[in-house]
Amino acid sequence: MFRELRLLALKSAPGMFESTYEQAAARSEADWRALLAGELQQIFGMFDGNKLIGIAGVFTSRDDPATAHLVMDFIAPEYRGKGLWQLMYAARLDWVRGRKAFRRAIVAARESNAPSLGAMRAAGFTETRRETHTWPDGATEDEIWFELRLER
Numbered sequence: 001m002f003r004e005l006r007l008l009a010l011k012s013a014p015g016m017f018e019s020t021y022e023q024a025a026a027r028s029e030a031d032w033r034a035l036l037a038g039e040l041q042q043i044f045g046m047f048d049g050n051k052l053i054g055i056a057g058v059f060t061s062r063d064d065p066a067t068a069h070l071v072m073d074f075i076a077p078e079y080r081g082k083g084l085w086q087l088m089y090a091a092r093l094d095w096v097r098g099r100k101a102f103r104r105a106i107v108a109a110r111e112s113n114a115p116s117l118g119a120m121r122a123a124g125f126t127e128t129r130r131e132t133h134t135w136p137d138g139a140t141e142d143e144i145w146f147e148l149r150l151e152r
Helices: 002-012 021-025 029-037 085-097 114-122
Strands: 041-048 051-060 067-075 104-110 126-134 140-149
Touching: 002 021, 002 029, 002 041, 002 051, 002 067, 029 041, 041 085, 051 085, 067 085, 085 104, 085 114, 104 114, 114 140
Parallel strands: 067 104
Antiparallel strands: 041 051, 051 067, 104 140, 126 140
16 A cells, blocks of 8 residues: 555656655565664555555654754645644654654755645744755756754
């Protein structure tokens, strides 16, 4: 289910994520299972009954183990506009806060992705920087980074 929804996300929104549909489709079954089983990351699913309708993840930053990187936000189009993003952020931030090693959470989105940028701000994240980025669809557009400091 995770693989299918992730591939739908990449196919329906090319350029909004760091990887492409082709890259993800080429992953082995073991690669997909490893994403779901790692100790340094967590993938969350949102369900409507037995149907997976949303995914979101948290990865420990490769550069800083005290930083949680929120990634992979996707809600199936027919479920958008209902405020479900709040549940995705709450689940991930609860997981991050439950691990004492994390001091901050970061998240980023393409400048034209207004819904994601709005969700980040509404979830309490503060814009920290912008970087010019060439996206998988070939477009060059700023990537806007946000941070949430975690109180300990």
